[in-house]
Amino acid sequence: MQKRLVINSTAIEKRVALVEGNALAELQLERSGERSVVGNIYQGRVLRVLPGMQAAFVDIGLEKAAFMHVSDFWPRSPEGSSGEGAEEVDPLEAARDVDIEASLLAYVDELAEADEVDEADGAGDVDLLAATDGPAEDDGTADDETGIDEASRALGDAVDALPDARPPRAQPLRAIEDALQKGQEIVVQISKEPIGSKGARITSHISLPGRYVVYMPTTEHIGVSRRIEDERERKRLREIVASGRPPHAGGFIVRTACEGVSKREITADMRFLVRLWDRILKRGSGTPAPALLHEDLDIVLRAVRDLFTSDVAQVTVDRAHDHARIVEFIDGVLQPKLKSRIHLHDDATPIFDHFGIESQVQRALERRVWLKSGGYLVFDQTEALTAIDVNTGRFVGKHTHEETVLKTNLEAARVAIDQLRLRNIGGIIIIDFIDMEDPENHKKVSEALAEAVKRDKARTNILRISELGLVQMTRKRTRDNLRQLLTTACPTCRGDGRIRSPESVGADVLRAIRRRAAAIGELASVRVRAHPVVAEALGDALRKGVEELERDLGLRPVILADPGVSRDHPEVEVVGAAPDVPVAPGEILDEARTPSSTDS
Secondary structure (H helix, E strand, C coil), rough: CCCCEEECCCCEEEEEEEEEEEEECCCCEEEEECCCCCCEEEEEEEEEEECCEEEEEEEHHHHCCEEEEHHHHCCCCCCCCCCCCCCCCCCHHHHHHCCCCCCHHHHHHHCCCCCCHHHHHHCCCCCCCCCCCCCCCCCCCCCCCCCCCCHHHHHHHHCCCCCCCCCCCCCCCCCCHHHHHCCCEEEEEECCCCCEEEEEECCCCEEEECCCCEECCCCCCCCCCHHHHHHHHHHHHHHHHHCCCCCCCCCEEEEEHHHCHHHHHHHHHHHHHHHHHHHHHHHHHCCCCEEECCCCCCCCHHHHHHCCCCEEEEECCCCHHHHHHHHHHHHCCCCCHHHHHECCCCCCCCCHHHHCHHHHHHCCCCCCEECCCCCCEEEEEEECCCCEEEECCCCCCCHHHHHHHHHHHHHHHHHHHHHHHHHCCCCCEEEECCCCCCCCHHHHHHHHHHHHHCCCCCEEEECCCCCCEEEEEEECCCCCHHHHCCCCCCCCCCCCCCCCCCCHHHHHHHHHHHHHHHHHHCCEEEEECHHHHHHHHCCCCCCCHHHHHHHCCCCEEEEEECCCCCCCEEEEEEECCCCCCCCCEEEEHHHCCCCCCCCC
């Protein structure tokens, strides 16, 4: 399948689309003044150390303090390093021995196999020479917003902050209070963007991605990407890195793009990253915290570095300045022979329209996704998780019901994974497949999911289909998803997706009038200003209630339809009959729905 990178740059935003065939596979967006901070390296100062959570909050100069769990703190020492031939210990195994909250331990146990780098985050899929040859699992199973309580949410945050590229650890983790003290200055790297009301996730295990290798100065470990399957090539690359790195320079991970590359190009990439780290350290030694020591590439060059692989046939950009930057970047950092694949779009048609991408971006925000068969998926994103419901829709099949369901589920499995990748949805994900009776069909759907996930570079962990037809999975997320980037909560429904019916609002108006009448006594007049649909409900569906109110109060309320009034917030004005009773103009209906209310 032919792949193409399409880059759209304007004064207000930059967008990068990865197109596979004619379908939009990934979309990255960066607005002016909102540059991504993932991968940035900071000199930070510890603000608080929390022994009960085995975590610390660190000031790195951003709006909110950054969060670091003890498993993200990697003090470099000869005893703690693990080189070639050292006994390999799972990086999270020691965390089980740390005296922390029981629920956090449960999370850590689930994540004990996490050992693979996320190439989508600039590091490459890797084999960290783990004891198991099984598929890598997600190191951030639960998105931090679990919807339970603040303590549990914080524990979820702690686990979700695990670093992207972590070498084996030869010694148990130290308690956080023994490793860090308030006011201490440390060099850290952002592993996850600040999302919503939460600060960035950070790690002191630094990883600097190059074109061919990832440099990890806090360890002596060497790893090779799992996607390089040829054993002779893996051995060749490992020997090149082992012989080419300076003494005590640190560890390296060989990226997928390194396959078939000459020793000269690989060692040049290694030397560049070692010199870069030396400059970062020198800058940090004379800079008080908090301070930015190293900023990762902007979205254009970062996308070229991470997404411009050998199977990408063309990179098309619509801005001459960015075209020149990409060509210069390829000349200096990547392979010069790739320059022939860089094209400048000089057509009058906007580049995303030219390649049919703009309409696909709009469809990526829709709740319902149609399948070619006629079935459809429904995406519901909540704070705790994302639910995907599979439906047959218009697809009725040709033979048996089981066959119809299987075909729908197989197509849904592929499309669901593609949509998760496109929408960049992370955290806990539940897919509700249509019930199947044959266990063999369950296996086929599971295999379809596993095959579809291979195209996604984000770490994903999928559990088998439950008896209820549900699949539980997690997907690594470091940046806002497409919905968060391109939309905002509706000011009317406030993000609920539902608003109160006109009849409900009208009934609240009548209760508010009775409440005011009870407080004031005899009334002189009542006037209601309401949205036209609410006013209509008061004059039609709720007419009996209005007539009953007239009889009880001995006066007729004046109801005015005003389009300028909020649909959910009518204004009730009540005037008392006694001269000393004050007028209550513009009483907002919300006041009648406070916790102290005694609505019937």
